[in-house]
Amino acid sequence: MSEWGGILDAALAHAVTAVPGLTAERKLVALERIPADRFPHVSGYILDTGAALVAGGYLQETREIAAQLLFRFKGETQEATYAHFDAVRTRLYTDRTLAGLVRRLFVSGATPREDPASGVISLAVVVLCERVV
């Protein structure tokens, strides 16, 4: 598993716990058609694999890693999607180190986008992780 695979797994596990019935996939599912029985759905992938490096003593590096959780909800109100986002963020903030995988994490805000034709609301959430290696 890559350095970031564990981060994705942990973040997705928290998302699944926070949103009842959520189907999770650890890959970029941006344009694929999602079968009706897989909503609500989240795909997790790495948005940025550590562009920021800060040198520390004894060759330590502080890396900022951005994981993206792309949620898709169908047949739910925007208010309900906000509630899901709140639940995911709250859940992640109960485990800010992802059990020691990262030094700390922050959750971005999320802007919902709604497809009027299908009624799917997508919500892209960035989980910004700081990891010392």
Place this chain on the structure above:
Amino acid sequence: MASVADLDTELAGQAALLAAAPTRLDSDYLDEYQAVPVGGARFQLRCNAAGKDSSDANVIYQVAAVVLVVVHALANPVNERAYTKGNLQTDLALLTSFAFWRQRTSVHELLAESLSFEWTRVGNLIVSTVEARVKLAP
């Protein structure tokens, strides 16, 4: 008569007594050349002449200052106390004991009032520093 170089060599040879049996970094002054493996430890040692002691009318002792830096890389960054309440205390107890210093053939006596220690966390590392002054064996 023991020299500062003798003291340096002898103390470096005692590193196996410390937790994780740290090996010596290439530089005793800089922290930018080598990494410390996760769960492992490294040390830096600086010994230098620090004056004479003439408190004994019969012998004039060479005094040496010792700075020992032990760098421990936490195996689990969110559980630093496993180390700071465990092996770190064992190491400090050893290094601050009179017995440890008296057993060194290059050391006549530890100047107890000179002993100091501190430790700090930098990233995933616990860096502990012990400073002491000793009279070298005549």
